[in-house]
Amino acid sequence: MNFGFSEEQELLRATARKFFENECPSTFVRARMEEPGGVTDEFWTKLAEQGWLGLVYPEEVGGTGLGFVDLVVLMEEMGRASMPGPFFSTVLLGGLTILEAGSTAQRKEWLARIASGQAKVALALTEPSARWDAAGVTATAREEGGGFVLSGTKLFVLDAHIAEAIVVAMRTRESGRPEDGVSLFLVPRDARGLEARLLPTMDQTRKLCEVKLGDVRVGKDALVGTKDGAWPAIDRVIQRATVALCAEMCGGAQKVLDMTTDYAKIRIAFGRPIGAYQGVKHKAADMLVEVENAKSLTYYAAWAVDENSPEAPLAVSMAKAYVSDAFRRAAGNGIQLHGGIGFTWEHDLHLYFKRAKGSEFTFGDATYHRERVAQLISL
């Protein structure tokens, strides 16, 4: 047994930390928050050059062929930097869906272009019902003239407005089990009848869209994976993306803890650094414990996902439940222990605080995942 990172992984961490310190300081993040795109071409190209856009894709489709344990290292550093942009949506949602469900041709065509930074692909899954399960997919695709006609509204779609194409999950058949009858379609963003509209969000580093499909016509070749049978692939994508999200959250939580500890060492009140008071010290200790546990569960989930372990769904739900609470609490305590300064726009804490809140409810909150844990341990 070895529950640690390899030398290569530690090197990746060091490289990534340095890279983001240079390329993604908070001035960069804040500039991107103000813009609709949330990323610069230059930055995106640099990510591609590092090999990070294809990190978990097989080498034959232009990827680096690494696993989720490697990805977790990178995502922690991205979370630490509160990195904006369509990495998550393109690499871990759109791209991963094509990897999991797509034909060899689709994979070849898209993944290489994603890995090289040429294409951005979004995934449109959730709808106004805000559900993460198969029952949430109600937008319909009906067969017509050898192709399909897509209608419905997708919501909370990450970066759809800047994607070249959007993979949309549609209901192609009504059946007793919601998991049956879901299909995936790859639709160009400029398809007639498709409208992707950017929505104002609390966490301005995350760009969420509404995607309206008004009788969008696509050919048979737009189908990603088998008709009616796409849910298992989507489920796997959600699972994997959740692990990546947890890692990003761990990185953010660790950064908040670091900022808070540093501040507690220098801020003086009543003649002593505030970190000397147990009211501050004990809260910081609690944060550390939770952050370390959060990491442990996330690392285990990444390993389980890489191994295709039957424990993977349980490991992922355990991680998301715990990490959701831990990041929220760390960010809240971070602001509290900073006093007034932590409440200002200028201070970076709010970037993490808002990221924590958004991530908490993405792919299901702690309550949702605790119930899943209960199911998976046959309670």
Add this chain to the structure above:
Amino acid sequence: MNFGFSEEQELLRATARKFFENECPSTFVRARMEEPGGVTDEFWTKLAEQGWLGLVYPEEVGGTGLGFVDLVVLMEEMGRASMPGPFFSTVLLGGLTILEAGSTAQRKEWLARIASGQAKVALALTEPSARWDAAGVTATAREEGGGFVLSGTKLFVLDAHIAEAIVVAMRTRESGRPEDGVSLFLVPRDARGLEARLLPTMDQTRKLCEVKLGDVRVGKDALVGTKDGAWPAIDRVIQRATVALCAEMCGGAQKVLDMTTDYAKIRIAFGRPIGAYQGVKHKAADMLVEVENAKSLTYYAAWAVDENSPEAPLAVSMAKAYVSDAFRRAAGNGIQLHGGIGFTWEHDLHLYFKRAKGSEFTFGDATYHRERVAQLISL
């Protein structure tokens, strides 16, 4: 509006505190813990002489004619002293049931004797299902030969082993609504077929019994209240007894806070009294806040019960939900802040800690009452 106690009530508090300091020190409590009875005749007589055994009974049946707001004052002091004995079971369960449901003759006969300390009466309501609602009453009473035959098992019955008589809640009719078909019978403890067996309890100041009814025959005159229609009276008794219990719990919680504060002022660690450290000070402050809130909700519930306010059920459930959590936490923190000494048998803290745990689950725990609150506010 006046949300304070009257001068008479403040006098009652002062009298009671002094009385229990003299008559019910922890040496007395500990001696009673070791004995099955849990009370001495001398102590019981003194309670009667103070007029406390009939405090909330009308004057015409030998009581003092005071209300639950007055009772709350007394119960707080009893809780502070961790008073053992059958006060709760006799005055607030058995006696109150006779007051609420009994005939004029029954009330005259029993309440005067209770108030004067001559009779102890228990209430046997719960069964092995450990439910507090009407569905929990499944032991049956069938009519036979102009009387009734009672069969079944009652559990968690306070002080049945030393009661002269036991009021038992029995099912006399099956119906769609569990609230219909419950009747009360007053059964002498020495009735043939009735067996009251003392059970070992965690809180040894509370004596709980199993009461087995093996075809116990009683006459029609044993009926307390109307046949099949006793539940509303039982419901009122539970409501009132719950308020009294909350007050007792508040008194216990306040005592724990006092003990802890006193200790924190004198116990030295690392050169300072431990109360100087925020780790201790902030916990003590949290305790104070919760104890004060607990009292506020309890006082309001007592007032609502006295006024027969339509808000009474809500007020009672709010109080029990909050007080259950507050006393448990206060007692737990009290032990924690005392360090090793708080874990010893010799220290009185465990009396309160165990009392808190027992009371928490009596008449429903915090979760149960929060759900009731949700119902009562039409959620």
Add this chain to the structure above:
Amino acid sequence: MDFTLTPEQEALRAEVRAWLTANIPDEWVNQIVGRADVPRAEAYDFMRAWQRKLYDAGFIGLTWPKEYGGRGLTFMEELIVQEEMALAKAPPILNILGVGMAGPTIIAYGTEAQKSRYVSKILSCEEIWCQGYSEPNAGSDLASLQMRAVKDGECWVISGQKVWTSLAHVADRMMLLARTDPDAKRHKGITYFLLDMHLPGVTVKPLKQLTGDAEFNEVFLDNVRVHESEVLGGVNNGWAVGLTTLMYERLALGFGLQVRLRIALDGVVDLARRMEKDGRVITKDRIMRQKIAQLWIETEALKYTGARGITKLLKGEMPGPEASSGKMIWVDTHQRMQELAMEIEGPYSQLTRGSDWAVEGGLWQYTFLRSRANSVEGGTTEIQKNIIGERVLGLPKD
């Protein structure tokens, strides 16, 4: 113990209820700016007018002396009015720092001239007040404040910086603490000034907060000349006067905050009735019912604990432990309430004002973010716990 009202009090309740029904604009209740705990800039004009209306109708400053624009009534009448405002979801008071702190402190310590000059204009909202206590290096540790005031003839010349000053950008006056004796130790040598914000040398710089609003400010004083008649409560007596202000703040909070908390809670319940999670209405979920019920109970506890404090006041006693805990209960309950609103909204919690998909126009996103300041403004929770531990429980100082 008696919660029944006198006929006069019942009449007041009926009067204020009728007045509120007639006077609160319907659209107000549904506006995002209106339901927020703290006045938002877009609403200042409306709220200035609203407070004036309240003043003209006699529903503000009920406990203040008649000669200064109040009604000379008791806290009981104040409570009745506040409760009705909560029920009607009335807008908050814009000049809250004036009404909650400056006014009572001036009434307590002011000269006759100061009282005549300032008090009624506080109630009528003619002059808005802000509070100049905190400095960059004197937040929780107020006694370490560094702003200097040097006597020069009949004036004090004051220089330095204040921070986290709510409403300074619209305020006419400031409750200002400055050090008048630099040699005296910490608490001593501080004086309380009634500062005209329009004097030369006063510069207000808005401080953008994580909500995106700039409700707080930095205030710079550069050799501002303040006449000695603007000293409140005597030179070098500012610490005592300032603490009085804070005491009134807690009292005002005990009233006002409970009212705002109830409004927020009702909002959460409404929200829960409308939103679904996994296809089930939130209020039908046993877990969410527990959370809502718990907040309901705590909101009621704050009310009754407050009522106990008010009862003591009415009897002429000093409020006991139950008064000190008000702010702490409120902060904790309110922050969890706002967290719960986010949880109820789930993924919708990410959408803010400006999107038609935003729930209730993004109101809750704003109030959620704003609530983070609750545990810092007016004394951090850590300091509140110190105060309770030391002053109420008598534990030794840190």
Add this chain to the structure above:
Amino acid sequence: MDFTLTPEQEALRAEVRAWLTANIPDEWVNQIVGRADVPRAEAYDFMRAWQRKLYDAGFIGLTWPKEYGGRGLTFMEELIVQEEMALAKAPPILNILGVGMAGPTIIAYGTEAQKSRYVSKILSCEEIWCQGYSEPNAGSDLASLQMRAVKDGECWVISGQKVWTSLAHVADRMMLLARTDPDAKRHKGITYFLLDMHLPGVTVKPLKQLTGDAEFNEVFLDNVRVHESEVLGGVNNGWAVGLTTLMYERLALGFGLQVRLRIALDGVVDLARRMEKDGRVITKDRIMRQKIAQLWIETEALKYTGARGITKLLKGEMPGPEASSGKMIWVDTHQRMQELAMEIEGPYSQLTRGSDWAVEGGLWQYTFLRSRANSVEGGTTEIQKNIIGERVLGLPKD
């Protein structure tokens, strides 16, 4: 990152599993004394024999050197054995303080004579050890201990009192800290002795706890003469040696506690499957499912966080932050687990051993009460947080 085992490790797992199946008495698992976290007096004889059996089979002290009765294996093998013990609900180790603390400390600091004399008898349970650190006025603040040792010829003459000494009433030896230089400051001037509990002048007085058991003791030393060869790690070096013991304690805890936690959790789940609340099986209640799932997650977190620490050890690195937090996580999780067991039992939580109505013979009532000591024994939670804050996060001392 790799959780797969080597063939040798798989073989060890199979071996220990088979051995446990063959050797744990069936009735043991259902006994109240067996499921408790801490050995209960009724079980001492059984457990002495049990540990001897484990020793003979080679399933204890796996990481200890072969020449002192161990097997010279790594923490990985230790972990495998511990996990199997959890799965099999094996009895706890009676001589836990010897195995967890005294042994490793003697191996680290002992002379060859001390190692030969003591180590293997610890594993075989021939000599039971207790720990003499705490004194009435030196609990969390260990450096203020007052027990005096004065040199007299070849012996040290020791007098004073220890308290909260688990197992002292059955122990043969004590890890004793005493002050050998009264003029040195706090941490200095303390020496670590290996005390023979059977020496004249040693008096053990059981201390009844709130559980009703007397598992802790007061130990009085009245001019006890200890030969200088029983000094461990050098005169006046006791603080460093003592801290090593505590480090091993935390490591032992990281192993052992996680195992006991898992056994307790499985017990809670079983309990929840059998008990009903308001006519519904506990595991079908959404609220209770949340609570159980949360404890499940935290128990797993403790395991993986522990595994990260062990990985570092195996690589020869010092354990990082994740090691320090083990005790805190365990305490918090275990205490809530015990509270949950009480909640599941509801009114039955009041019935204890000796009643046929008591659930599982009153086991949970005992373990619930016993769990209150967790946050005090081996360093209070408050001290643990100080340690993490200061040593791990580098915050200034209080």
